[in-house]
Amino acid sequence: MSTRYFNDSPIETSADDQYGITPFAQSLAKGILGIRNPVGTTIALNGPWGVGKSSTVNIIRAELEKADDKKLIISDFKCWWYRGEEALALAFLQNLHAVLSDSLKDKVKGLVPKLGRGMLQAGPVIGAAVALTSAAQFAPFMTASTGFARRFFNDSDTLEKTFSKLSKVLQEEKRRFLIIIDDIDRLSPDEALAIFRMVKSVGRLPNVMYLLVLDRLLAEQAVAERYPSEGPHFLEKIIQASFDIPLPLRTDLNRAVLSAIETTCGSPGEDQLRRMLNLFHDVVAPYLTTPRHVVRFQNAISLTWPAIAGEISLADFIALETLRLYEPSTFQTIRSNKINLCGLRDRNGGRHREDDSRFDPFLGSVDDGRKETIRIALQRLFPRMEDMGYSGGFLDRWDAERRVCIEAHFDTYFRMSLSDETLSMESIDQLIGRADDRDFIQRTFRRAAEERRRTGTSMVPVLLDELITHALRVEREKVESLIGALFEIHDEIDLDIDRGHGMLAIEDTTLRYHWLIRRLTNDRFTLDERTALYMSAITDASLGWLVSFTNSARDDYCEREDGPQREEDCLISENAVATLVGLAIAAIRTAAADESLLDHKDLIYILYRWRDFADNDPTEVRAWTDPLLSNEKALIIFAKGFTGESWSQGMGFVGLGDRVAQRHVRAQINENTNILDVDRFRTELERLQASGQLDEPNQKVIDDFLAAWDRRRQGRDD
Numbered sequence: 001m002s003t004r005y006f007n008d009s010p011i012e013t014s015a016d017d018q019y020g021i022t023p024f025a026q027s028l029a030k031g032i033l034g035i036r037n038p039v040g041t042t043i044a045l046n047g048p049w050g051v052g053k054s055s056t057v058n059i060i061r062a063e064l065e066k067a068d069d070k071k072l073i074i075s076d077f078k079c080w081w082y083r084g085e086e087a088l089a090l091a092f093l094q095n096l097h098a099v100l101s102d103s104l105k106d107k108v109k110g111l112v113p114k115l116g117r118g119m120l121q122a123g124p125v126i127g128a129a130v131a132l133t134s135a136a137q138f139a140p141f142m143t144a145s146t147g148f149a150r151r152f153f154n155d156s157d158t159l160e161k162t163f164s165k166l167s168k169v170l171q172e173e174k175r176r177f178l179i180i181i182d183d184i185d186r187l188s189p190d191e192a193l194a195i196f197r198m199v200k201s202v203g204r205l206p207n208v209m210y211l212l213v214l215d216r217l218l219a220e221q222a223v224a225e226r227y228p229s230e231g232p233h234f235l236e237k238i239i240q241a242s243f244d245i246p247l248p249l250r251t252d253l254n255r256a257v258l259s260a261i262e263t264t265c266g267s268p269g270e271d272q273l274r275r276m277l278n279l280f281h282d283v284v285a286p287y288l289t290t291p292r293h294v295v296r297f298q299n300a301i302s303l304t305w306p307a308i309a310g311e312i313s314l315a316d317f318i319a320l321e322t323l324r325l326y327e328p329s330t331f332q333t334i335r336s337n338k339i340n341l342c343g344l345r346d347r348n349g350g351r352h353r354e355d356d357s358r359f360d361p362f363l364g365s366v367d368d369g370r371k372e373t374i375r376i377a378l379q380r381l382f383p384r385m386e387d388m389g390y391s392g393g394f395l396d397r398w399d400a401e402r403r404v405c406i407e408a409h410f411d412t413y414f415r416m417s418l419s420d421e422t423l424s425m426e427s428i429d430q431l432i433g434r435a436d437d438r439d440f441i442q443r444t445f446r447r448a449a450e451e452r453r454r455t456g457t458s459m460v461p462v463l464l465d466e467l468i469t470h471a472l473r474v475e476r477e478k479v480e481s482l483i484g485a486l487f488e489i490h491d492e493i494d495l496d497i498d499r500g501h502g503m504l505a506i507e508d509t510t511l512r513y514h515w516l517i518r519r520l521t522n523d524r525f526t527l528d529e530r531t532a533l534y535m536s537a538i539t540d541a542s543l544g545w546l547v548s549f550t551n552s553a554r555d556d557y558c559e560r561e562d563g564p565q566r567e568e569d570c571l572i573s574e575n576a577v578a579t580l581v582g583l584a585i586a587a588i589r590t591a592a593a594d595e596s597l598l599d600h601k602d603l604i605y606i607l608y609r610w611r612d613f614a615d616n617d618p619t620e621v622r623a624w625t626d627p628l629l630s631n632e633k634a635l636i637i638f639a640k641g642f643t644g645e646s647w648s649q650g651m652g653f654v655g656l657g658d659r660v661a662q663r664h665v666r667a668q669i670n671e672n673t674n675i676l677d678v679d680r681f682r683t684e685l686e687r688l689q690a691s692g693q694l695d696e697p698n699q700k701v702i703d704d705f706l707a708a709w710d711r712r713r714q715g716r717d718d
Helices: 022-033 053-067 085-108 111-122 127-131 135-152 159-171 189-200 216-226 250-265 270-284 291-308 314-326 328-335 357-362 368-381 393-400 407-414 425-433 438-450 460-469 476-493 509-521 527-540 543-555 574-593 603-613 619-628 632-641 678-690 696-713
Strands: 041-046 072-076 176-181 208-214 241-244 643-648 662-667
Touching: 022 041, 022 053, 022 241, 041 053, 053 072, 053 176, 053 208, 072 085, 085 111, 085 159, 085 176, 085 189, 111 159, 189 208, 189 216, 208 216, 250 270, 250 291, 250 314, 270 314, 270 368, 291 314, 314 328, 314 368, 314 407, 328 357, 328 425, 357 368, 425 460, 438 460, 438 476, 460 509, 476 509, 476 527, 476 543, 509 527, 509 543, 527 543, 527 574, 543 574, 543 603, 574 603, 603 619, 603 632, 619 632, 632 643, 632 678, 632 696, 643 696, 662 696, 678 696
Parallel strands: 041 208, 041 241, 072 176, 176 208
Antiparallel strands: 643 662
């Protein structure tokens, strides 16, 4: 078996196939080659997470390429690269346009763009999905992508006429086109439905075929959620042939896992082999049920084993690694219970077999179906948990084997306990299940704020993104507690390192909060219920979040070019907005009075909102800011606050695009800025700049800001 550390990428060829999927893939490839004169023929490749769908696709593609059918053109559409239904629709049309244009040249010139323009403007393909999604969540993307669609798809032919022209061209072609759409499972339900609708509508073209790779159960759940009356018929209308990937045999999975252990850790001695296999079959094998599980396990032990190789029992190590990966709560409980697990109990102090209370601390968040596995694991690892007594002589033997049940060796097993940068389903389930546990939620997020991922960001965005994804799983009665807990700690976990840059600049903790609360409440609570919920939760909110939330709630009732916000999409009722604004102003005044406002990382944003909440009257704000212009610390803070950045990147619409974005420092101030005395601010900064009294970091802050301000005055700050 080839070792592929840190990589769960699918296999590329049948030579790497350990699970016997090649015959199935070969048969399906042969069937695809035999399809003549298809009209949007759609084949589905079904399988649960981790079973090897992408690997199967790669073998199918390799078999098709081996057949060397010059009349078959194969293309991949990477649907998971795009976020949101409209972006997916645009990308789908662009991919189809590129595939056909590369092969048919002028014969199809402009036809797909024309077709796309008609569909996107008429809205029959993605309109339903967008309507079902929070308008606020996708508002930043909708305007930009719609404008792009108008520029890219610019023709006046009717939809039917354009479709007919394209169909006629393809009908006369000898070539067939196969478009593979993998990783549909990575999409949200609405995004997956957008793909299905695109294939069903614009994709129904002569000599075009699709291979959709998905988890049929998840797809049907998405359909049932959005179209409960349709049932399985929705997909049946789209998919002409559906095939389930053969599940790997338990024997093959066991062989792969044992091979990975031997490759990474070596073989246990003959005297340890029996115990090793006992733990393998009782603890490891039940959790490793798919090829992806095997790869994840091998990646884990390849990291954790080298640092402690030779110092511990290999059998105990593989069992604990499995628990770390798939039962993290139990693993952490074991880690913190050395005194209660190690050594032996008094032989006369044993419990009756019927008394299982000793296992309770380790089973708190474990599903009933897995509790017996955990009980057996604990007894295999820690004889103290068994229902029999051992003599003291066993301790010497276990000590020689350096087992985890010996206190002297216990901590060694946890020295290399590495936290994954993604949340396990167990962690997600625990987060959802304990959404009403205020202390747990806040403790979990505070711990996440202290953790650092390889990207340099914290784990806070990961937790919030998972909550957004699974928001509808949070029980209705737990929503208020969850929101209240998060409102209180927003400013504490809103870290600069988690703020995106360049094209990801909008993805920060505050925006994720807004997405989350709307996912938690929209379509689940009436407007009056939401108002009561939010007004209760906001009382203990941190200042930055209180101001941001108030601003968003207030904006819901502001006039906009596309008409008023629908009442069902508003955060709170209109008659509660004034009360909320009053709470925000009172909180700002308190922070201004105790000087904590000056140190707030969102100071400038709060000052602007203070002005806005006072009916756009800056008088009260100026009464606080103007006296501070004599304060060196305040001047530096203001300079930092008014220093922004922008990122530019050529997108490649003409010529090759840029691979990276370029950062530009900008001064976010001008002569019309009215939250402080601009002229005096400039004068005081220049005096401070020339004083020579600043340390190097603060001197750079002032220099960079004034230089950016000069560029802005000269009209060249882009």
